[in-house]
Amino acid sequence: MAWLRKWPASAWVCLALFVVCVIAVPRFGTSGNIFNLARVLAVLLLVAIGQGLVIVVRGLDFSVGSGVALFSVVAVLSMPAIGVGGAFAAGALAVLALGALNGALVGVLRIPAFLATLGTMIAVHGLCGVLVGGVPLDAPASVDFSALGRGQWLGLPLPLWLAGAALLVVGALTRYTAPGREWYLVGSNPDAAHLAGIAVKPRVLQAYLANAVLVAIAGAVLTSRLGSGQPNLYPNLPFEAIAACAIGGIPLGGGKGGPLHALFGCLILAMVGNALVLVNFPSYIQSVLLGVLILAAVLLQQLRGRSLRVSSLPSLPANAS
Template structure:
């Protein structure tokens, strides 16, 4: 049996010794400052952080799912569905309840995914791709495929445009999300169980853990992080858009992969997520500033994912491969 209090922190939390992603991130930042025109201006950096903030909040959710050994593709669609639900609920319920309804939708989709993966034993790809289709179909169906404008109000636009002590709300929310995630992973009982289940589900079950419940809670918690992102995004676009953030799942998975979370699960630290997110946001920003076609964002993102995962494989194996290839 597991004892109630375990000494020390789970080893899965330890960062890899040279935090490679931090160096990559810093290097990219310096490169961008030197070679990308207008990158290093205050306005642009704030803009990068704003974009990174939403990505970071959702990536925190993705990180939980990845630590559980899963993968979550339905974030983009559930954010779109949330925006539609929010705007449809606005006239009747007012901004706060409307946004809450949108957030609840995302958590609901996450919980369904968790149920399908945990209880029904579906592979995460199948479950989340299925709910992706269902959620985006429902979003488009509700509004007939066209964006629905929201009546402007101060409370409604606060999550995206408000400032607290001069700091934009999305950036504050992202910091808060990181702190909460770190708290859950490092100090929470549930976080330790997520690592346990992700590292070895069979062992977890043999240790008497209700694996299905832990997975369900993990996907629902991921949904909760994504819900915060959905509220900020909806508030920013001030409309219900059935095609709001189609690349969100890809970008969050890429951020986690670039940050060095192994997609086989069981390990991960919140700082890896943060640096991964910053890298993705800077790449996207640089592509726009250099005036390359936006499609380069996709190409670079894909290559970055492959490169990052490739570099995670131990260097010895890479060297062996290179040796064989040259022979």
């Protein structure tokens, strides 16, 4: 049973929460609600996996909400001229450009990630509003591209399959490739990584670009689901993604954690939110509980880190005074 000890603590919290919700919350365990929960979970999971990569290299990305809005606006604006495929490619390129900008600001220019991505979040949000005049822009009525956001395969939402594929690909990338393993070395100690011959700046840039790829996929799913360009699309996404990473057990100091932690953090957030909706809790109570969850997760990480540091200190000799 040694393999059980390799699972993060958030996995057991997630399992216990699921059992409690099935027993205590009416309609939580129904097939319709589970399907809806999976559909909602998919977008958050895509972005949280990417956010986890950025956190591993000691970064943050507050611009992911603006990133999905940018995809949505660019895709719908360009759709009449270049078709659905070209429009989605244009949206993806716009999000990759945003990821490259964030990576350059944080990794190359050494601007603190909080300030850099907060600035790009505000700037891109404003740009999206300028492009569509501040109001949602409907896609051409003659074009149907809803399959990506609303379709199913083998009884499961198609976005969930995309999120599952992202989980496997990123897990393999971080475990079996040199760049993936070096992200953890960079996050653990950038100076030591540089002395060991690791190109720190390119690795940080690569993490932001990988994050942008996942944000673009999430933007494509949301655009397909809504059928319009939304300049204010999912404004809480960066905070929920960071919260999912923290709750799942990815330390915000970098160097540890992975896609599985993001998965369980997303599941916990999604189940708590869904259960509160089913029992008719007001939205402001949900916000309070989300904040408490984030604070509790960060506090537990701090306490665990302190206990590990204390336990690693050498013991005094028996005759020491």
